[in-house]
Amino acid sequence: MMANAGMRLYGGAQYHRAMAEFRLVVGSIKCPPITREEIVNACGVEDIHDGTNYSRTACVIAVAKACDTFEPFLHQLSFRLLYILKRLSPISVFLLEKDGEHFSSHDVLVKRVQAAFNRFAESTEQSCRERCMEDLESTTRYVTWSLHNKNRAGLRHFLDSFVAPEQLCANTHTAHSAGLHEQSTGLNDSKQDRPKGELKSSHTSDSNPSGGVSETRLVDLLDNTLWNRRLAPSSERLVYALVHQIFHGIKEHFLVTTELKFNCFLLMPIVDKLAALLREDLESAFEDDLDSIFSVTELRHSLGQKKRELEIELKQMKRLKEKFTEINKKLNSLQVRQQA
16 A cells, blocks of 8 residues: 555655555556567568567567556656646645734745746656656667666576476477387497497587587477568567566666656756856846836835825815814903903
């Protein structure tokens, strides 16, 4: 089971969980099934002879299946990581407001920063995805055996059992009969009566009794794989093993390079380049168009409206002051008259 599968994660924790899920899913993919029609159609036409090259056939099938299988997972991972990055902006604002920071009066500035961050995330994700696509295309464009054939022990074990059991039995019986015949001949003939050259030839033949058997096996192998376009069961097994071997090698290389590329060219730029890019964007905005950051026009309009309201209020206060002054004068004159 995937670690932290049921948790509500964000940021780096969600990023690493997505990468772990990618490794788990892609790493468990098996080679798609191969049909006899695919093998026959992939044999194609050679430019110098009318035989077949089953190693080329296996390469054609393996790279096609690998490209069709792994490319959708690459796009899915890329879009998912981009979604994780874009979530960071609203989450950051929410956490800052939770700590007491208020951005209600700086909506334009916050939107400007979010837009710059989203553009940076999209461009970085696209560049990283293109790098990964180049790796996938190079891996599925040309088969390099030192890269694609990592598990050679398994393939060697299969090729050792390539010859059919009945053929092995027949060859073993032939070799055994030849050995018995040579042994009986050696017992009947006296070594002293033989010439030295004959003794040397007989010794060489006895030391390598399986030479003829090996040649027979080689001819049978060529007849089944190179000189005959009829797809024999042994040829089908050979192509099947090679396709699975190449597919497995492509999968391992794809997993390693994809994770390295996303870590180096998507995650690290967020850590190393984002702060400098946002600073440059804001500095250029300060120099070119200050209104796009702080909404100066709206601020001027609101300040003008407030100024007009204060002027009206000032006029009203002046009128009230004049009335109070007039009333004060009347009261003072009335008091003087009463004293007189």
